[in-house]
Amino acid sequence: MTDSALAELSDTLFSVSVALYSVALLAFCAQLAFGRRRARDRELVGAGGPVVEPPLEAAPSGGNRWGLLGMGLTVLGVLAHAGVLVARGMATGRLPWGNMYEFATAVVLVAVVAYVVLAVRAPGLRHIGVFVLGPVILAMVGIGLFLYAEAGPLVAALRSSWLAVHVTSAILGSGIFLVSGIASALYLARTRRSASAPGADTGILSRLPSGESLDRLAHRTAVFGFPIYTFAMIAGAIWAESAWGRFWGWDPKETWMFISWVVYAGYLHARTTAGWRGRPAAWVNVVGFAVVLFNLLYVNMVSTGLHSYGGV
Amino acid sequence: MTTTAPRQAAAAPPPPPAGPSAGRRLRALLLRQWRRLTAMRTAIVLLFLLALAAVPGSLLPQRSLSQNNVRQYLADHPDLGPWLDRLYLFDVFSSPWFAAVYLLLFISLIGCVVPRALEHARALRTPPPPAPRNLLRLPDSTELRVPAAPAAALDVVEEELRVRRYRVERREGVRGPELSAEKGHLKETGNLVFHLSLLALLLALAGGKLWGYEGSILVTEGQGFCNSFQQYDTYSAGPLVDSGDLSPLCVDLEQFTAEYEENLTAASFTADIRYGEPSAEGRPTTIGVNDPLRLDGDRVYVTGHGFTPCFTVEVPGGTSFEEVCAPFLPSDQQTLASEGALKLPDIPGREEQLALRGFFAPTGSMQGGLLTSVDPRPLAPQVALQAFSGYLGLDSGLPQSVYSLDASQIERGRLTEVGSANLAVGETMDLPDGTRITFSGVKEFAAMQLSHDPGQVWVLAAAITLLAGLLGMLLLRRERVFARADPGAGDGGTVLSLASLTRGGGESGSRFALLTDDLRTALASAAPARTASDPEVPPRD
Numbered sequence: 001m002t003d004s005a006l007a008e009l010s011d012t013l014f015s016v017s018v019a020l021y022s023v024a025l026l027a028f029c030a031q032l033a034f035g036r037r038r039a040r041d042r043e044l045v046g047a048g049g050p051v052v053e054p055p056l057e058a059a060p061s062g063g064n065r066w067g068l069l070g071m072g073l074t075v076l077g078v079l080a081h082a083g084v085l086v087a088r089g090m091a092t093g094r095l096p097w098g099n100m101y102e103f104a105t106a107v108v109l110v111a112v113v114a115y116v117v118l119a120v121r122a123p124g125l126r127h128i129g130v131f132v133l134g135p136v137i138l139a140m141v142g143i144g145l146f147l148y149a150e151a152g153p154l155v156a157a158l159r160s161s162w163l164a165v166h167v168t169s170a171i172l173g174s175g176i177f178l179v180s181g182i183a184s185a186l187y188l189a190r191t192r193r194s195a196s197a198p199g200a201d202t203g204i205l206s207r208l209p210s211g212e213s214l215d216r217l218a219h220r221t222a223v224f225g226f227p228i229y230t231f232a233m234i235a236g237a238i239w240a241e242s243a244w245g246r247f248w249g250w251d252p253k254e255t256w257m258f259i260s261w262v263v264y265a266g267y268l269h270a271r272t273t274a275g276w277r278g279r280p281a282a283w284v285n286v287v288g289f290a291v292v293l294f295n296l297l298y299v300n301m302v303s304t305g306l307h308s309y310g311g312v
Numbered sequence: 313m314t315t316t317a318p319r320q321a322a323a324a325p326p327p328p329p330a331g332p333s334a335g336r337r338l339r340a341l342l343l344r345q346w347r348r349l350t351a352m353r354t355a356i357v358l359l360f361l362l363a364l365a366a367v368p369g370s371l372l373p374q375r376s377l378s379q380n381n382v383r384q385y386l387a388d389h390p391d392l393g394p395w396l397d398r399l400y401l402f403d404v405f406s407s408p409w410f411a412a413v414y415l416l417l418f419i420s421l422i423g424c425v426v427p428r429a430l431e432h433a434r435a436l437r438t439p440p441p442p443a444p445r446n447l448l449r450l451p452d453s454t455e456l457r458v459p460a461a462p463a464a465a466l467d468v469v470e471e472e473l474r475v476r477r478y479r480v481e482r483r484e485g486v487r488g489p490e491l492s493a494e495k496g497h498l499k500e501t502g503n504l505v506f507h508l509s510l511l512a513l514l515l516a517l518a519g520g521k522l523w524g525y526e527g528s529i530l531v532t533e534g535q536g537f538c539n540s541f542q543q544y545d546t547y548s549a550g551p552l553v554d555s556g557d558l559s560p561l562c563v564d565l566e567q568f569t570a571e572y573e574e575n576l577t578a579a580s581f582t583a584d585i586r587y588g589e590p591s592a593e594g595r596p597t598t599i600g601v602n603d604p605l606r607l608d609g610d611r612v613y614v615t616g617h618g619f620t621p622c623f624t625v626e627v628p629g630g631t632s633f634e635e636v637c638a639p640f641l642p643s644d645q646q647t648l649a650s651e652g653a654l655k656l657p658d659i660p661g662r663e664e665q666l667a668l669r670g671f672f673a674p675t676g677s678m679q680g681g682l683l684t685s686v687d688p689r690p691l692a693p694q695v696a697l698q699a700f701s702g703y704l705g706l707d708s709g710l711p712q713s714v715y716s717l718d719a720s721q722i723e724r725g726r727l728t729e730v731g732s733a734n735l736a737v738g739e740t741m742d743l744p745d746g747t748r749i750t751f752s753g754v755k756e757f758a759a760m761q762l763s764h765d766p767g768q769v770w771v772l773a774a775a776i777t778l779l780a781g782l783l784g785m786l787l788l789r790r791e792r793v794f795a796r797a798d799p800g801a802g803d804g805g806t807v808l809s810l811a812s813l814t815r816g817g818g819e820s821g822s823r824f825a826l827l828t829d830d831l832r833t834a835l836a837s838a839a840p841a842r843t844a845s846d847p848e849v850p851p852r853d
Contacts, residue, residue: 156578160602223786230782234775243602245526245613245761247768248517250377250405255370259363266359273352291363299370305377 003091007151010087013080014105018140020077021112021133027070028129032207034066067126074116074133081109091151097167098154100300101147107296108139110175114221118179124209125217131186132179146301162239166232173229174292176221177264181289183218184282187211191279215278218285219271226264233257244306253307256295263288349416350423358417365413369404372396376405418514425507432500439481440494443794444811450794452824453811458835462797465806466491468838469795472831478793490796499815502784509778516774520767525549525558528761530639532620536564538590539610539762559610559764563587564594568617568756572689576646583614583758609764616759618642618650621672621695621751628746629661639757640672641715648674649685653717655704662747667700667727669717672754676736683734693754696734699743702727790815793827808835 085106089096097103115132119125154163191211208214236257241247248254267284270276276284300307348354373381382402386393400407447453458465466489470480478493527544529537537543539561549555564586571579581601586594599605605612622637640652654668673685676694683696703726705718712718721727733741735751742748792813797806810828814820 152575153573153577153579156580156601159580162602227779227782227786230779234779237775238772239602241768242604245604245611245615245763246765247771250369250374252370255366259366259370262359262363262366266356266363269352269356269359273356275353276356 003093003151006087006091010084010091010151013083013087014140014144017077017080017084018137018144020073020080021137021140024070024073024077025130025133025137027066027073028126028133031064031066031070031126032130067123067129070129071116071119071126074112074129078109078112078116081105081112085109088151092153094154095164095167097163097171098152098158099147099149101143101149103167103171104139104143104147104296106171107175107178108136108143110172111178112136114176114179118217118221122213124213127207127209128182128186128214132182135178135182157243160239160243162235162242166235166239169228169232169235173225173232174296176225176228177260177288177292180218180221180225181286181292183214183221184285184289187214187218187282188279188286190214215282218282222264222267222285222288226268229261229264233261240306249306251307252299252305253295256291256299260288260291260295263291346423350420352424355417355420355424358413358420361413362417365410366404368401369410372401372404374404375402414514418511421507421510425504425511428500429504429508432497432504435500436497440479440492440792442483442485443490443492443796445487447794447796447809447811450811450813452814452820453809454824454828456808456810456828456832456835457805458808458832459805460835460838462489462799462806464838465808465835466795466797468835469808469810469831472834473793478791485796488796488798491794493793493795494791496788496790496815498784499788499790500785502781502786502788505781506778506785507781509774509781513771513774513778516767516770518767520550520765520771522550522552524763524765524767525553526761526763526765528615528759530618530757531563531565531760532637532639532757533565533568533755536562536586537760538562544762559607560589561587561607561610561612561762562590562594563605563612563760563762565758565760566596568614568758570617570688570756576688578688581614581617581758583760585612587612609766611763613761613763614758615761616642618648618757618759619672619674619690619693620755620757621652621670621693622753622755623654623668624750624752625656625659625666626748626750627659627661635752637755639715640670644685646688647685648688652715655706655714655717657704657706662745664701665704666747667704667717668749669698669700671696674754676734678734690754690756692736694734694736695751696732697741697749697751698732699730699741699747699749700727701730701743701745 085096085102088102092098097106112132115125115129119129186208190208209217236254237247240249240254263284267281267288270281270284299305373385375382385402386397389396396402400409404410444450448455460468466482469491470482470493473480473491473493476495478495480491480493483490483492525547526549527539527541527547529543529545531537539558541547541549541555541558565583566586567584569580569582569584571581573579582598583600584596584598585605586596587605587607588594597605599612599614601614604614618639618641620637620639622635624635636654636656638652638654640650642648642650650672652670652672654670656666656668659666671683672695673683673693674690675685675687675692676683677686678684683694700717700722703721705721705726706712710718717727722729730745731741731743733739735741737751737753740748740750794809794811794813796809798809799806810831812820812824812827814823
């Protein structure tokens, strides 16, 4: 295939993955709507640990079938989504994160993959599919509309082996933090209900995993993402030293990475500190989520700094 | 920092002593404040303050990044600007309040980490603590009924735990022979290494700021510079830098090459330079983007490039004036359209001072009567030139930019425009008084920067230990296992109570189940089989 055909394939796959995610979202909605109430399965999730399958749900109910369909479609969407980047990389003969379009697409991919991995290990997490795929589809549509950039060569400043190290780890860290933030937001929504009206545990939120397992999921993913993010920051500093003449210079992107690092450090401390456990810590994680998003979008698109590459 | 329980207890106010003296009261007050500062809650609040304090540094223009942007902002906001300036909001990262936040945070960190490090050093040398009174109250616990005698059963457990690299301590407790085992001190070690590395990082940063300097200069092909503050266009130096102590280094730029892809994306910038001590014959090398020259303690970078148009000026008297060249600063990075000025205060044979102001296009194209640049490569260089005659005001004492004319001199009529033209290379413009200006050619210039930061290698070392400590802290587990053997119901067997306590690493229940399974197998194979199978007490959950 020629380079331009590959670039076109990449663009087609982008639309395909958005379509697949959308259908998967519908399936997850159906799961929430038609699935059985989760009154019996008090504790479905052992996030990352052994899967606690409630014996009463051995026979697949209608909701479960919808959930499986949603998962299957999401996995297909992930394959198409990964194909977007692979085809881009082959078309341009470089790593497919040379501009904001490719970078943001990769971050969203990491978030979906992290969700799929967690949901395969702990089926209870399939119930949050709507809340993961909803933002994912919005993000993908936004990326396609506002960030799209033609496949092209890298600018001189990005031609360094540190691109593979720094940007890859930044993509991984950000994507994992996004999942963590969604889990904390859901935890806040879930515990707000049970706190205000303990008896009335009905409605869509009651079909979410328990508050405890959402909180644990948020913490696990943040613990996993934090060293990766730290490494991304150190690798970025090493690269900056050889590219810009100083390892740290409070460029807007650097400043916001510092801010988000400090916020996540605060989250990890807060979760083990009396008086901050539970909802206050979850709020900190949600703030971290907002800061990471801000760093991904605002800093590149609005402010000008050394990290402004690839048209935006 | 994983737990705060001990410090929570310590933070509680001490019971009021009976009739304390003033000195003792002061000491108690100071102690209380110190404990408040070093409490984890304070640390969290300080972390947020630090994050919050950094925000204006990215939203407002900063002097450390661009003096020009700050000047522009002050000009655009004449009312608000000076107030923000008074609050150091254009120098956030060197402001006293930013320093106050991070210094408080680091003091809090020292107050937390140093006692913990001492405690940890003690814990490394002391055996695991005795088993709690009621083992079955721990979250992971079970009872095994084994045929072996109590001591023999504990021997088997000890052996199994030692194989798993636990440190094991046997005790004769009030409630029977017991065993405590522990492993995973590395988790706390990682925690301490992480926090101490943060301190080291801050110290290394501070050292680099105090003894470091950097200078930047635009160098046209064929020219060079030496490492001295007088030569640099701009420089910044730490307070402990002695300007006589700069390393003796001179750099000459021989050739600058910019390469572009088909779609005019910049592919590479390389500068062929010679470097060495001032008197020595320089050594040749090539530096470029992402590829600086690294010497012992100094680094030389190419941070940008542009064009230096050259002109010859002939006065009517006939004596040919030398060629004059000046770097023009790019105003558009895509097409390298550039602007600049030449100031000629002392032309022999000409009374009035002469100044040239120009717009340079490496590949010029006339669009709507205006010269524009369409390509960053110098394929058809053109310059739109304005000539001024009069008084430049260079000796007025006010600093002037070398890259532009002082607009106020033009407004006040001290400089008057005497001619303008669009010139390609080799073309000539004649001024009314007979002065001839010829666009004689164009060279490339490189923006070069020399940096000296003695702290940065230590910053890197601190960052690496920081990451190692972080990984140890987050990924390792500290596990304690306790066992107590009770003689069984008179049949010579033993009821073995087992429990474990895990800190960090998540799911502990499944690992405890695995451990008990292994112990059960080991105990069964070690003990003489007396009965077919003893019923077991099911594990508690």
